[in-house]
Amino acid sequence: MSTATPEHTIDRPIDRWFAHYSADHRNRGNQAIHMVAVPLILWSVIALLWCVPVPGSWFRPGLWAALSMFLAWMFYYRASRSIGFGMLAIFVAMAWLTRWLHDSLGTTGLFRAALAVFVVAWIAQFIGHSKLLEGKKPSFFTDLKYLLIGPAWVLSKLYRKLGLSW
Numbered sequence: 001m002s003t004a005t006p007e008h009t010i011d012r013p014i015d016r017w018f019a020h021y022s023a024d025h026r027n028r029g030n031q032a033i034h035m036v037a038v039p040l041i042l043w044s045v046i047a048l049l050w051c052v053p054v055p056g057s058w059f060r061p062g063l064w065a066a067l068s069m070f071l072a073w074m075f076y077y078r079a080s081r082s083i084g085f086g087m088l089a090i091f092v093a094m095a096w097l098t099r100w101l102h103d104s105l106g107t108t109g110l111f112r113a114a115l116a117v118f119v120v121a122w123i124a125q126f127i128g129h130s131k132l133l134e135g136k137k138p139s140f141f142t143d144l145k146y147l148l149i150g151p152a153w154v155l156s157k158l159y160r161k162l163g164l165s166w
Contacts, residue, residue, distance in 0.1 A: 014079035017149045018156060024139045025153075030128035035157070037128070038150045040121040042090075047098045047114030051107050061102060062095065069095065075148055082166045086155045 025031055049065035069091040077084025102110045129138050139146035159166045 012080065014083065014149075014152065017079075017146070018153055021139050021146060021149050021153045024129075024136050025134065027128070027134040030134040031157075033124050033128035033133075034150065035154055037121040037124040038154045039090075040117050041125070042151050043094050043097070044114045044118035044121065046091075046094050047101070047110055048118065050098050050102055051111040051114070061107065062099060065095065065098065072148060076152055079152070080166050082159070082164070083152050083155060086159070086166075087152065090151070090155070 046065045049068050050062045052064045054063045073088055073091060076087040128134055129136060156166050
């Protein structure tokens with residue numbers, strides 16, 4: 001009999017975070033809202049950071065977004081390699097989209113679009129957690145780390161649908 005443990009046992013911190021996050025997201029309507037709103041919030045934060053001015057002429061717009069994505073990616077990769085690689089793909093796609101939008105709309109246009117998406121997506125999140133649906137406060141009210149767990153949780157649900165392990 002093998003003593004090896006599967007990659008996703010409850011001993012990993014990410015599994016405990018997912019278990020806690022899932023406990024706060026049992027309502028199917030709230031889950032559906034999260035599947036849309038969490039990626040939109042993630043993109044909007046990246047886009048808002050893209051708009052922060054970069055000092056000097058050595059760096060290009062998007063530096064703060066790139067640094068933030070890299071730090072978040074390190075968190076995800078340490079928690080789970082497969083989640084880390086999936087989030088890396090998501091970050092690359094969102095960075096590409098954001099750069100394209102920045103080139104098309106300019107900094108002011110990107111800022112306005114990102115701010116609008118951010119506000120609407122957060123309103124949706126709070127509707128999902130209202131007494132009408134979930135009736136529980138968002139997980140990040142107990143620990144801000146859950147702001148990072150949300151996107152990984154959405155990705156893990158996608159992995160499950162695709163039959164992939166995380």
